[in-house]
Amino acid sequence: MKNYCTLFSEYLEKQKPNSINTRESYLRDVVSYLSYLDCLQFSPIAADKKTVENFMGFLHNKGRSLTTISRNLASIRCFYKSLIFSGDMDYNPAKGIKLEKAEKKLPQVLTGEEIELLLAQPDITEPKGCRDKAMLELLYATGIRASELINLNLSDFNMRSGVLYCKGAKGIRALPVYPAAIVSVSDYIYRMRSLIAGPESGDALFVNLNGGRLTRQGFWKIIKGYAENVGITKEITPHTLRHSFALHLLENGASVKDIQTMMGHADISSTQIYVQLMDVHVKQVYNDCHPKAKLG
Numbered sequence: 001m002k003n004y005c006t007l008f009s010e011y012l013e014k015q016k017p018n019s020i021n022t023r024e025s026y027l028r029d030v031v032s033y034l035s036y037l038d039c040l041q042f043s044p045i046a047a048d049k050k051t052v053e054n055f056m057g058f059l060h061n062k063g064r065s066l067t068t069i070s071r072n073l074a075s076i077r078c079f080y081k082s083l084i085f086s087g088d089m090d091y092n093p094a095k096g097i098k099l100e101k102a103e104k105k106l107p108q109v110l111t112g113e114e115i116e117l118l119l120a121q122p123d124i125t126e127p128k129g130c131r132d133k134a135m136l137e138l139l140y141a142t143g144i145r146a147s148e149l150i151n152l153n154l155s156d157f158n159m160r161s162g163v164l165y166c167k168g169a170k171g172i173r174a175l176p177v178y179p180a181a182i183v184s185v186s187d188y189i190y191r192m193r194s195l196i197a198g199p200e201s202g203d204a205l206f207v208n209l210n211g212g213r214l215t216r217q218g219f220w221k222i223i224k225g226y227a228e229n230v231g232i233t234k235e236i237t238p239h240t241l242r243h244s245f246a247l248h249l250l251e252n253g254a255s256v257k258d259i260q261t262m263m264g265h266a267d268i269s270s271t272q273i274y275v276q277l278m279d280v281h282v283k284q285v286y287n288d289c290h291p292k293a294k295l296g
Contacts, residue, residue: 005030005031007086012026012078015082015085019145019169021216025075030075030076033055033075033079045083045089049097052076052093052094053097066099069099073097073099077092077095080094107273108234109240109277110232110234110241115241117230117232118232119137119140127193127209130192133188134184134189135214138164139242140245141175142166142175142262143241144166144242145238145264148166150215150216153203157177157189159182159186162178164177168264196209198211201213242263245263250274259271
């Protein structure tokens with residue numbers, strides 16, 4: 001079999017300005033598709049629309065969610081674009097395939113009280129706790145993605161001006177950082193980072209206890225652990241503080257356009273979901289707090 005995975009990986013890196021996580025998801029989906037075709041002893045360049053539709057059916061029969069199947073379709077569509085780009089194919093068999101639209105779930109957010117409880121958990125007298133406090137404060141201060149957080153370097157944080165320079169798929173965003181977060185990150189850098197950093201740490205801002213750059217999975221375990229400690233039962237993901245950042249800004253008067261800029265959303269429709277979330281939140285507060293609503 002031609003090394004389609006390597007070719008597709010190179011195409012994603014050079015032609016598609018997406019985040020590392022997006023590229024990895026695309027590649028993982030295409031590996032699954034190619035394995036499926038390989039079991040059928042079928043070449044990807046011999047595929048037609050029915051072949052791709054059969055793979056969608058295969059994923060459905062395996063119990064994959066509609067969201068996952070939709071992502072796989074997008075990945076396969078991109079894969080065939082790469083083959084057209086390389087001259088291996090002259091049409092895209094995944095083009096024009098329609099899937100039933102998945103119901104969009106509103107993201108889970110934390111209340112202001114839950115945020116304060118979470119931020120108070122790390123023990124800043126220990127290197128790990130000091131690092132964790134800095135990460136949580138910085139994430140809530142700026143709304144950056146967890147993947148952007150772990151890829152930060154020391155030079156990306158200007159503590160004197162209180163600005164974080166975040167490298168995203170669409171360029172660099174200069175983000176203001178509130179004073180408490182500046183203090184937490186500065187304290188970690190000057191007092192604790194050297195105690196856990198090693199030769200392999202390089203310029204990484206946040207490092208694990210073995211001295212390597214912290215991973216997204218590692219951060220996820222950290223935030224879930226603190227949430228469990230304070231009894232937060234909501235589903236916590238690496239994006240929870242990002243979503244909370246956006247909703248709390250919106251509730252306090254920030255414009256959708258400004259939030260889009262800070263979060264690095266290419267399309268404002270991605271940011272407008274927080275307007276829907278605020279509507280749901282306001283209705284919940286009304287039902288919980290209005291004396292007449294409680295009588296119903």
